[in-house]
Amino acid sequence: MRLLVFVFFFAIPSVCIRAQTIADQDSLRLTLQQADSLFVKNNLLLLAERFRVDASQAQILQAGLYDNPNLTLEVSSYNNETRRVLDVGRQGQKTVSIQQLLYTAGKRNKRIALASESARLTQLELLDLLRGLRFDLRTRFYSIYFQQQTLARFDQQLATLQTTVAAYEVQYKRNNVSLRELLRLKALLFQLANDRTAIRFQLADDQRAIRTLLSVDQPIKPVSVDQLVSRYRVPVQSDDTLQQLALRNRPDLKATESLVQQAKLNHTLQRALATPDVRVGGTYDQAGSYIQNYVGLSVSADIPVFNRNQGAIRAARSQIQYQQQLQQQKANQVMNEVATSLEKIREVERRVQTVEEQFSTQFDELNRGVITSFQKGNITLIEFVDLIEAYNDSVSQLNRLKADRVSAYEELNYLLGEDLFK
Template sequence: MRLLVSSALFILSLTLASAQDTLSLTRKQADSLFFKNNLLVLAERFRIDAGQAQVLQAGLRDNPTVSLELSAYNNQRRQVLDAGRQGEKIISVQQLLYTAGKRNKRVALAAESARLTEYELLDLLRALRFELRSRFYAVYFQQQTVERYNQQIAVIQTTVNAYEREFARNNVSLRELLRLKALLFQLNNDRAEILFQLADDQRALRTLLTVEQPIRPLVRDDALTRYRIPELPDDTLRQIALRNRPDLKAAESLKRQAQLNYTLQRALATPDLRVGGTYDQAGSYIQNYVGLNVQMDVPVFNRNQGAIRAARSQISYQTQLQQQRALQIGNEVITALQKVREVERMVQSVEGQFTQQFQQLNQGVVTSFQKGNISLLEFVDLVETYNESVRQLNRLKAGRVGAYEELNYLIGDDLFD
């Protein structure tokens, strides 16, 4: 327990020591910094460039094949590499020509694959932004809780010091002094737990923003009041999610890729042509022979039957996955709306008059205790109740914002900007 308290005090001292390096940000500033700095987002953009390059590559035509054959040795003239006017050389040129629109089908498939990469980037942005905002508000409310604990601990520490002086004068009992010290010890332990969680959230937040300084969220009241239950009907919100969700678009893209691959595999059953020309200086039935040749595989045994069947099955598979994803998204939105309504009801039930009464009670507790109007046990009980209420209320407020941001995440849009 001593180690726990010491660690908490060490973390707090580091926080205070680096206060001049703290980066204060509003949520919109954090969003902007995230889009600018996040390394995962920057890395995904290179994948998009690679996908566009694959589209370019799929549209390129095959290079012609050129072959040259020379007479290695003329035994009549006893001449090596006899390729002059009296010698022999053969030059051939061949070009592969795709049939059944294979080239265009490959370009369409590569373009859809590149589009899938864009959807994956949007889905990554959606997930990271949800984590960013959740951590942002978690840090804000944790810092609010820590500040309240710091104030309480300072007051209790002053009271303990006063009791120690009175104990030395035999004016208070050891039991009363130890009870106050136990209260102070418990408050320090509770603050340590919050500081440990705050340190984890700070680490994640700094990683998302790609910065090294501690983050101090700046949150105005109007930023929190923007989070309110949407006026749109539930079915409308579900339809918005089905239109916006990049993971559903990715599933639809995989289905289209399966369909495009099926058409490509059917086209591959049609043989391609190889067209070329040959020049033979002296090896044919006439001198300086020029010929035209056309080659084509005869589809007797291999008509690409297996690949066509596999591609057809892949369409059914991706269709089922896409339908399952759409059903899951609809259920996720309805569940998120239920969570929002429940957490809003809980916050509304404790905010306002309840929090004001607790704040007023806390302000008068120490004074009443010092004047002897309440007993030590009542004082300790009220302090513990107040601090636990502050802790739970801030956790509830953070959970409220998290529930709304989860709704944003599941709908794929920002409803509360």
């Protein structure tokens, strides 16, 4: 029986490796830098947001345009003396007037300033969208890599256990092993298969999300990741320095500052709207005035007796205070987020330091030794199962720890609004 198991140990894993190689050939192999470039080029949300930026720039142009002049033409519908319809000749009557609205109190410049700040807010929203999507991209990129690492180990273990179970079933039918031993191995195989399925489900979700971010239809296979992971180190800057860096860089915080500025500009505009605008124009009247061919100039303006825009001015003033409170709240949130992120980094580094540098290598060696010892009959089935369970759990936990570590550093990048680990 041991010989049969030994043969299966090396035959079926080679088939699994070939199947995995074929699957890798269908994947899109990308470094993180290549994924970033593809993301900026292809992401549909970013492309759509750029149209919003273009639209906001067009609003600046619109705010600077003058109103069109108003032209009025009045002609005589029927001349009783000449009995002519629409008599506009020398004996008839026609009136032509033209008016132009002139803004006072600098309303045009104030509207341009408000539209410009609104366009700036749109650009900041684009940057914030880019920041959030890039964080999602990088987190899923690393998550996919470490999940694939775990699956590769699990696939090897599954192949080993499947051959073992197959060999034990043959020996059970020959009454060489007990049903209890066979069921214990099947339970271990079932548990490992369930763990693998859970990882496959999470990997499928991450693959779906990253393919959407990159606008591609192929599975992604991260490459050259180990070189990237080594660049993540606890920042040498103080917590206060990093918090101030976030306050300067975060586009979402700058967006709240832009809203405060817009509220102030709107308040200035509303006060200017209390000043009436002036309409100037000219009139030509052929025969309807006290003289023939009358030419006159006109100036008109509203008299601010009842409506001096009091309500809009008061509302704009309250809006300033409202936006200022939100901006201060956002600033406090940013500082707390950075402080919490640094705590996470220090905690995950403490966890990593508790794992010896040779931990992964030692467990691989132990796993190979367990298989060899079991084949030779040097350890019992119970010992074999316990050691295999410990190995599988350790592989899963170690790769999850590595993914958590990278995610913690990428979260700090996200919260700072800057790539601190280049």
